[in-house]
Amino acid sequence: MICASPKMSGFIPQQEDAYTPQQAMQLIARSGEKKCVMRLDKFIYNSIIAGPLLGFGCAAALIAGDAPWYSDNAPGVIHTLAGAVFPIGLILIALTGAELWTSTVFYTSVAFFERRASLFNVLKTWFLAFFANLGGILFFMYIICIYGGVFMAESAQEHCRTYAIGKAQSPGWHQIFLSAIGANWLVCLAVYQGILAREVVSKIIAIWWPIFIFVMLGMDHVIANMFLVPVGMYYGAPFGVGYYIWKSMIPAALGNIVGGCGFVGLSYWYMWMTSDEAVPAEFDKTWVEKDQNHPSKEKSRFPHSSSPESSDGHNEFNASQV
Secondary structure: OOOOOOOOOOOOOOOOOEOOHHHHHHHHHHHHHHHHHOOHHHHHHHHHHHHHHHHHHHHHHHHHOOOHHHHHHOHHHHHHHHHHHOHHHHHHHHHHOOOOHHHHHHHHHHHHHOOOOOHHHHHHHHHHHHHHHHHHHHHHHHHHHHOOOOOOOHHHHHHHHHHHHHHHOOOOHHHHHHHHHHHHHHHHHHHHHHHHEOOHHHHHHHHHHHHHHHHHOOOOOHHHHHHHHHHHHHOOOOOOHHHHHHHHHHHHHHHHHHHHHHHHHHHHHHHHHOOHHHOOOOOOHHHHHHHHOOHHHHOOOOOOOOOHHHOOOOOOOHHHOO
């Protein structure tokens, strides 16, 4: 049985269990626009909350890797186990509507390409989400995990050190940058697939697989690394904050931007929103007329304030947001 909320049921026929690619990109563009004009306190709070939610997945992945024999003799098993449990963080974020920086980059870039958001608003949103995610995930790491005793075992602490060294010290700057492109390519594909799905089980499956692959391959996600590297530093990894920022955080952030904006955002915007197929014919007439009469289409190239229905930061697509 397909269940749909009253706000969602008008878009496509009830018997459909997924949106079309064109419809999904329309939803992403509108959601990206509304992220740019969301009430500031709500956006910051939503972004802070995303940090601990992702932190649950990071902590689970580190605990799953606390198996010294397998680390030495069968590292593929450790990578597979970490990949299997880490997606819980992204799934929690997706289902609760929290603001993760790497997916916000994707949403807002599509809104910008569609001329629904100004460059200033996009960059402001990126800045706020990045540092709010950082604050939330560091709080979770220190208070809940370290002082809460999650990594009390010496073997777990050693694994945290080794993992941090492998993330920030062993690879070159260019390797982290290129790895981060692949990471957010997969993360944003997970977001896109989650939007395509219309019910919870399908969303979970659609999100889980790409995240599993990026973790198993050891790719760099800048927000996840805000947990994985500092926790290793706390337990004795031989480098400091400045080294971590220059060697890991900056290349990972830049690579994530390229992966999210370019390889997914720009690519799918070009494929589905720059041709005759961009008009989602399955959407009902009321929705299409409302979209065509949007202030950003009539008054200005860029919206400077939210519309009445989005003034509280919420929107009719909340069930599909990641």
